[in-house]
Amino acid sequence: MERTKLEKSRIEEREKSEEKDVVRLKKEKERSDAEIRKLKQELKVVKEAHANQCLELEAKAQNSTVELESKLKDAELQVAESTRKVKELEKLYLSKSQKWENRESTYQSFIDNQFGALQALNATSVSIKQEVLRTQKKYFEDLNYYGLKLKGVADAAKNYHVVLEENRRLYNEVQELKGNIRVYCRIRPFLPGQNSGQTSIEYIGENGELVVANPFKQGKDTHRLFKFNKVFGQAATQEEVFLDTRPLIRSILDGYNVCIFAYGQTGSGKTYTMSGPSITSKEHWGVNYRALNDLFHLTQLRQNTVVYEVGVQMVEIYNEQVRDILSDGGSNRRLGVWNTALPNGLAVPDASMHSVRSTEDVLELMNIGLMNRTVGATALNERSSRSHCVLSVHVRGVDVETDSVLRGSLHLVDLAGSERVDRSEVTGERLKEAQHINKSLSALGDVIFALAHKNPHVPYRNSKLTQVLQSSLGGQAKTLMFVQVNPDGDSYAETVSTLKFAERVSGVELGAAKSNKEGRDVRHLMEQVSSLKDVIAKKDEELQNVQKQKSNSTTVPKRGLSNLRLLGPSSPRRHSIGPSPNARRGKAPGSFGRAASDFDNCSEYSSKHSDSGSPRSSDELKHRKDLHQLSKFAGGSKEIDIEDDIELIGLGDADSEDRLSDISDSCLSMGTETDGSICSAVELTLFPETVKPLEITEEPEPHLVPEKLEKSAKMVKTVPKDNRTSIPSKIPKQILKPPGQTTRPSRLSIATSSSSKTLTSAKRPTISTSTSMKPLNRRR
Ligand SMILES: Nc1ncnc2c1ncn2[C@@H]1O[C@H](COP(=O)(O)OP(=O)(O)OP(=O)(O)O)[C@@H](O)[C@H]1O
16 A cells, blocks of 8 residues: 555656646647747748849859850850960971980080080190199299399399490490590570470480471371480480589599580570570589589699699680670670690680689689670570680699699680571671571581581681681590580471481591600600700700811801701700700709700800811701701891791791781781690690799880780799709790891791791701790791
């Protein structure tokens, strides 16, 4: 029961739960029904939406179908097109591939060839490599070899300049030995206002080459090459020009004669080179101031070994007249020119000689000279020199140790410029001057031409200029010419003719220059000769005495023979240089004393032996006899005196005719020949104190003797007797003439005498004469 009850309770409970379940289920069913309704509703909506969608989709599908169909058609078309293209491409491909194949085969064959070539190249390169190695080896060997050689060459190159210098020196020496006239060319710069674009100067070489060309003509033919010792360009300074000239100038102090002259067209810079534009600035000084400045400087340096004295002359040649431009007021006096080649170059002995001791003295003198010089304005040069100006510097040096004397002279010549009168537009007086200038320059050209061609006759006498320059052009001087060039194209013709002239000048060989040095040895020898002659004379005298005692029957013409004895060719005293032994012993004071004592001896001799039959050598007697005959023929003793004079003044030479001098305003100037004459002249005028006193018994005729020479003669009288002083190398012997005998003032008049003509055939050296000696030969 219980169990039933329990069962029953359980069943009841189950029923209750089932009922609950039924209620729950019912609720659930209702909820589900609601849900189903809702879902149905939703389904209906969805169905409707789906239907709509389907419709839409159908429509879309239809559209898409249409679209796709059209696209398909397009695609088909495209496919067709593509297929066509593919076919075309295939075709192209085929042809291209065909081409490529061809190319490939070509390249292949090319590559094969190249490969073959490469192999060949390889082989070659190997051999070349070997060759290179071999060459390299050789190259290094050669390099070593050339290195060694190069070292030698480098060593030689080091010496190259030395050798070059040496060569230049040797060349100059050769030139010097040949005595070629040196030619330096100087080109003037363009002046303000000139057109520098039209220059005739094309090229200036280092070694003196100069090429000029006509700027107004084209073509090679217009170019001309000239070669000189040196060419100074437009930029060359006065200092540079002088430095190249200095060695030449310095040689004056070693006893050489030097001549420097400037040649060129008017306005080309001759005065600029020789004097400079102004003396106020040292930088502008020309060659002449610098030369003298340098000479003084050198003389100072050498004063312990050589004592120098310097004298200056300055003359101008104006319209064929030589004028002293340093004399006070005397510049209008015409001066004579020594008309022969003189070793010491004193060409115008009558020109005043001024002793100078410093550059200041020189500046002062040259200022005076340049102020006195004739200048004028032409169309080509505002201050054109209308004359040739010659500045002569005479130097005498005495060696302190040896007493030897040297003499040098320097001529600085500023020529007047050549000019084409049509260009210089001159008239009247200027035209006359220009004609004289051109004439004298053309005479200079003729002289140069004759010298260059070594003609036997050189026409020095055709102008005063060539006479003055004779010793420098034809003597033993060192000569330098500055050829001045105007670079202006308009002056091309003048430039070429100037340069041609200069080229000719540079071809002139003067022979080696000689130094005017009297060595001690020469002096000693001369002294010995002199003393030997004294001994012989004494012996002669003794013999004559013996003869006289033996025989009183023969009479010898007194004056004639005595003088002939004195002056005969055998007499060495005529040429004696330096004091005689007697003079040194104090017997006679110097050479003039010597001359006087000779004369005394001679007079004594002649009086002692006037009536004796002299037993001298037959030659001498014959000579005397000849001369005696001549004297008789010429008119007795008077004529013999003329002969004496002839001999004394050096007219005894056969060639004396050639040496005829000019007549100056004041007196004649002598033709003469040897160095001594000039030296004497220079010494008597410039260095009078060196000359020994001479007893002059009579004053020379004043109208015949230049004022300066009178002074010299007076100075000679008053010089103290000092046996050590040097003596002019050539001193004429004094001869007494019977009172009332006429004087032969001019060598011209003497030369025309018959006796002189006969004597000139002797052709032997004659006693030189100089201005200083003129008083001695002129007696009343
Ligand atoms: N090297 C130079 N440098 C500067 N100026 C110069 C030079 N050479 C010449 N001159 C000038 O040229 C002009 C002419 O020169 P200079 O008078 O020296 O000529 P010249 O040849 O002597 O003439 P002339 O024959 O007519 O006397 C002057 O004014 C001068 O100053």
